[in-house]
Amino acid sequence: MNNIKTINGTDFAKILFLAKDLIFNTKDQINQLNVFPVPDGDTGTNMYLTLESALKNLNTIKEQNINIVSKKIAKNAVLGGRGNSGVILAQILYGLSKGFDKLNKCDVKEFGNSLVDAVDASYESVSNPVEGTMLTIIKSFSDSWNNVRDNNDTFNDVLPLVCEHASKVLKDTPNMLEVLKQANVVDAGGQGLLIIFEAMKSYMSGDKPDIDQIMNKPGQSTTGMNIKDFVQEHAEDEWGYCVQLVINDANASHEEIEIAVNKNGGSTVITGIEEYVKIHTHSEDPGKILSSCIQYGELMEINIENMDKQFEEFVNDSEIELEVQLNENQKCSIIAISNGNGFNNLFVNLGVDKIVKCEKTLNPSVSEILEAIDLCKTNDVIILPNDKNAIMASDLAAQESVKKVSIINTKSIPEGLASMMSYNNELDINTNISNLENNTTDMNFGSISLASRTGVMDNIKYKEGEYIVVIKDKILFAETTLIESVSKTISYMSPDQDSLITLYWGEHSKEKINKIESQLIGQFNSIDMEFQYGGQSNIEAWVAIE
Structure with a gap:
């Protein structure tokens, strides 16, 4: 692409579409960096969803006026901003739109002026601005842009310089914010902003962004401990709820609303556009936040998320694995063969x-x-082999080892977890073996997996994509839906009122489980039921009954 001296509304929208796609492709990596203000692993997701809202109904845009296009994008973003990072990103887009006011197209100097407005809007929206966050990164882009614009009049010249500068500032964020240093990560929101500007650079040059070069991974910093230690340290913390809402036609200033919200909230971000005021805050009591806001106008777009659950999912979905603490009185050790981050952490916690x-x-x-x-x-x-296929390898390893190694022939991960309920590493190995074996005798379990092809086994016909239920190494039936297969499995196992049913969901089931859990609780309402995330890749769900 030729050197570009101006951009119009169509260019601006296309840049953000490219940024949205790039954020989507890297959102899981961005999520892994997310520890501030809450380590809930959703920064990349929230920035993507905010851009998706911002660009709603703009796929076929023909308007070229950057003032008109940017204002439409800003309004969509403010109303659809998700999470702390998404709401701040929305304010950055709002600030840019203010800078584009009355412009048909924008040159390098005018874009620099708009970045100043973006910095002001983002800092003003946060009740307690903290450096080392995406606020610092947007300011670094603005400062760098306005430092180099006088000697460079094309976007192609300016963007490589400002991206390089912002990348260096991003790498320094652990030195600005202690929580980042502790976790040994850069700021997640700042990483997302860098990707957005890299998308802009890519649009100007026509070159594909180098993701490996752009992305900062957990542990790349040379200071601090690491993300695993950070999560271990904060595993018992309580985070409360993330509350987001919009007040329509608010009859008070942002400052007045902010004071009311902060009586029961924190990490508050107040934004607004036209007659709408957008509120994002963290609180132990979401009801008090809603009550404090309803006096100012009609409440819309209310969204409340449990951050304790998000933190748990962040740990389960990541490569973070909590470590068991060393016991000075420990007499024996135990190893589990496992599949899935959820199962891994359950074992370590036991x-x-x-x-x-x-x-x-x-x-x-x-x-x-x-x-x-x-x-x-x-x-x-x-x-604990936890599968019949792992027993032989475990036996051979025991024979090869110079240590005294014993095998408990657990044939499934749920059976291995159940056996751990009686484990005590301060007891001798023989006592532990006896306790572990006794703890699995009254347990039934079944697995539910997706058929990869059509076939017949154990006189049961099944089709590709159906859910196959296996109990005691035998296929019992195949169903077309996950809820039917789980329900039928539980009924087949004939639990009584004293039973405990535990379901361990696989990594492919997370989008479906909330609705399914509600249905199962209603169907088996006289029996205690628990739901856990196993994260196993080969089985949709394990059903265990004790």
């Missing part, structure tokens, strides 16, 4: 010392198990 992680099927190599045995701190070691 006292497992080492996890042998498998990506799909539980079929580890002997050397992987031996490595875990060697890393255990005690000479006496117990292994």
